[in-house]
Amino acid sequence: MRAPALAGGASVERWSESAPAPLTDYAGRAPPVHAYPVFPYDDQLNQRLAIWQGDIATLEVDAITNTSDETLTECNVVSERIMQCAGPDLKEEIITRGLECRTGEVVVTSGFELRCRHIIHTVSPKYVAKYHTAAESSLHNCYKNVLHAAREAGARTLALCVISAPRRNFPPDIAAHVALRTVRRYLEQHSIPQLVIIASACSAELGPLLTLAPLYFPRSTREADAARWRLREEGGPEGEPVHPERRIRIIHNPHSHTTDAADDDTSLCDEEAAIEAAAAFARACSPDTQLLLPSNAPAPHAPRRHYDTDQYERLLRRARSEDLSEVSGIGCLYQSGVDRLGRPVVVFIGKWFPISDIDLDKALLYLIKLLDPIVRGDYVIAYFHTLASSNNHPPFSWLKEVYTVLPYKYKKNLKAFYIVHPTFWTKMMTWWFTTFMAPAIKAKVHTLPGVEYLYSVMARDQLEVPAFVTEYDMTINGLHYFQPDTSST
Helix, strand or coil: CCCECCCCCCEEECCCCCCCCCCCCCCCCCCCCCCCCCCCCCCHHHHHEEEEEEEEEECCCEEEEECCCCCCCCHHHHHHHHHHCCCCHHHHHHHCCCCCCCCEEEEEEEECCCCCCCEEEECCCCCCCHHHHHHHHHHHHHHHHHHHHHHCCCCCCCECCCCCCCCCCCHHHHHHHHHHHHHHHHHHCCCCCCEEEEEEHHHHHEEEHHHHHHHHCCCCCCHHHHHHHCCCCCCCCCCCCCCCCHHHCCCCCCCCCHHHHHHHHHHHHHHHHHHHHHHHHHHHHHCCCCCHHHCCCCCCHHHHHHHHHHHHHHHHHHHCCCCCCCHCCCCCCCEEECCCCCCCCEEEHHHHHHHHCCHHHHHHHHHHHHHCCCCCCCCEEECCCCCCHHHHHCCCCHHHHHHHHHHHHHHHEEEEEEEEECHHHHHHHHHHHHHHCCCCHHEEEEECCHHHHHHCCCCCCCCCHHHHHHHHHHHHHCCCHHHHCCCCC
């Protein structure tokens, strides 16, 4: 195994080498929570763990972890340091490949100029007390998927950052329990990674980990026995949080005459229902789902997803078969060339969208017919609000229907949504819509005061807009539109 080292050549201290903390005397106190140690003393596992304070970017390991947002561009202490040490190639790969990562999932890139072979990026959920079960399950998925990705990449040494960044509002003690429990269960079941280093430059982040680590990685049989009084939750087989109050119970029919067989079926249904419930709550923590649901709505489940897919397929078949010439003839929506990364650019002219004179059902069908072949890969949208009035503002009920009907590929492959010549009303409504109805695309929306700002991302000859747009732009922004295109790819 490649020994982990610091920039100066010193080695990282294993957890088995650390000094045990003084043990509390529980004699005469209330009975312990558990009858036996949930996490028994195992010196071999302790040798595979290290808790270290310092700069994760300086470690010479096979893989390190980066905690970021869905676009992998979040500015926090960990990600900024990794981006700086990895060099410009990392940022270029994220942009050119259009890399994104959903909450609880991971994306693997090369280490570039770092002293590691791989960088495993992940996105921590935001902690909301009302949805604490979903947040904990999603954070568990972050750690589990990072460990799994490291094993698949053949990484024998892995440096784990504290994934639950302070801006995610995760209580430090809860986050530490989730991290340590997940790492312990994974190391019990897998031989790779051979060493996991939980690293942080902040002593406040490591404090809870160092305090709680003896519960999950006891360094003696006495520490394991003492943990019986302090460890409240043992978690599931993979370290996932288990909340008994959330467990779905399905009892057998009391009028049934069967006994043993009925009990067996009940246990099986009970287990399957609990697994489905945990998965549903984990999905609900994703920004794509949690923020789109009212507080009292149930989590989405597989049958509804199939229904949405079937609904979209039916609309697509209608779009291909019906006469949509009355909508296509308006010319408010069309593809106009590609940007500098070769991604198709879809143009929408707000002034040409007559709400009172258009069939909104057919408008949706035309949108699907035009975009379906485009959204199979990355694409961008340029919306021109130039000289648009209240007669061109689509109702929010229709926008919500459109956003709900369109499948995930529309949101995932959309790389940027530019709003040109926005008004104050446009900015306010855009903020409201992306905050409460479409949070998955919030970071992709950009407002631009003039057409010339688009030329940093696409060449002039790739953008076709009506003459009134350029004339209006000249009126408010001067002659910038006619300046030569000097920007480079």
